[in-house]
Amino acid sequence: KAGVTQTPRYLIKTRGQQVTLSCSPISGHRSVSWYQQTPGQGLQFLFEYFSETQRNKGNFPGRFSGRQFSNSRSEMNVSTLELGDSALYLCASRLGWGNSAKNIQYFGAGTRLSVL
Amino acid sequence: GDSVTQMEGPVTLSEEACLTINCTYTATGYPSLFWYVQYPGEGLQLLLKATKADDKGSNKGFEATYRKETTSFHLEKGSVQVSDSAVYFCALILNTGTASKLTFGTGTRLQVTL
Numbered sequence: 207k208a209g210v211t212q213t214p215r216y217l218i219k220t221r222g223q224q225v226t227l228s229c230s231p232i233s234g235h236r237s238v239s240w241y242q243q244t245p246g247q248g249l250q251f252l253f254e255y256f257s258e259t260q261r262n263k264g265n266f267p268g269r270f271s272g273r274q275f276s277n278s279r280s281e282m283n284v285s286t287l288e289l290g291d292s293a294l295y296l297c298a299s300r301l302g303w304g305n306s307a308k309n310i311q312y313f314g315a316g317t318r319l320s321v322l
Numbered sequence: 323g324d325s326v327t328q329m330e331g332p333v334t335l336s337e338e339a340c341l342t343i344n345c346t347y348t349a350t351g352y353p354s355l356f357w358y359v360q361y362p363g364e365g366l367q368l369l370l371k372a373t374k375a376d377d378k379g380s381n382k383g384f385e386a387t388y389r390k391e392t393t394s395f396h397l398e399k400g401s402v403q404v405s406d407s408a409v410y411f412c413a414l415i416l417n418t419g420t421a422s423k424l425t426f427g428t429g430t431r432l433q434v435t436l
Contacts, residue, residue: 210365239422248429249411254422262422296365304419308373311415311424313358313366 208233210299210314218320224285227317231278231299237261238280239311240272243294252295255280256303284319292321324349326412328427335402335434343397343430345386345412353414355379355388355395356424360409369397369410373417402434 211230219225231238240252251264255274272282278299284291295318298311329344347353354373358366370379375390384399395412412427 212365239424241424249424249426251423251425262420264423298366298424304421310368310371312368315363315365 210297210312212295212297212314212317214317215315216318216320218322219287220322221287221289223287224283225287225319227282227295227297227319229280229282229297229299229314231280231297232312235299235301235312236278237300237303237309238274238278239298239300240280240282241296241298242266243296243316244292249296252282254303261303287321289321292319294318324353324414324416324425326414326425326427328410328412328430330430331409332431332433335432337404337434337436338401339434341397341399341402341406341432343410343412343432345395345397345427347393347395347412347414349393349414349416351416351418353416355386356413356415357384357386357395357397358411358413358426360411360429362408366411402432404434404436407432407434 213228237256239254253263258274269285274280294316296316298313300309300311326347356371357369359369370381372379372388378387386397409429409431411429413424
């Protein structure tokens, strides 16, 4: 079974631009979460989607948004990029929403975004 | 809020040495606990998990026991290999119906030399 697939693997953007990252979950998984990883702040939760609805959100500004499609694929968008948005963005999928004791999150390889 | 504290790295060991990476947590509810590993240039891989007190998670020679009385989940391996060199993250998630967020520690880099 294929794992979580994130595209692209690398991105270079300039300040003020916007960017869209894509995540395809493991087949049969219906929930997708996004995390930001930086050397300074570590791994931080952005949001989770299930059944095309955002179920939970972390403490990030409104420039960070996402959506989920009917096939469970998800996209994350960052508008008006800032230098501090440079990070590895990780997507994780799990079978469903809730019941976290059994609903393990499996991660993709990430998209490394560099903002110049 | 919820938090995870890991020992500072890097940890440098010779091959076949014993490994312990300390992890303690604070949680507003009853959590499940995890160890994830990140190899260079890759995402996170689940290494092991424990969902209730006294559970022992194990995988690839690594193990960790959920200790509720000391709020700890230390990672151990009896004999490390060069291929174990990576960054190890301890994490928790609350066992509630609506919990989404994994809370991670800062990660501990392990370097194993010949």
